[in-house]
Amino acid sequence: MDDTNNRIMRLEEELAHTVLANEELSSELIHSNKRIEQLERKIAMLESRFSSLEDNIDAPLPNEKPPHW
DSSP, X not given: XXXXXXHHHHHHXXXXXXXXHHHHHHHHHHHHHHHHHHHHHHHXXXXXXXXXXXXXXXXXXXXXXXXXX
């Protein structure tokens, strides 16, 4: 009977560690997903800005005299 109790106690300890590890991994996954979403929004914003800069590169330059004239 003592062997069965020890085995049950060991299994309960392992289960407790597994539950804790699962909760920690879940928390990290949530944090990682939030960070990925932030980075995706930033990339989309930068792509938009880059695209608008590319559009302005082809625009003709204003015909201005240099400052020393």
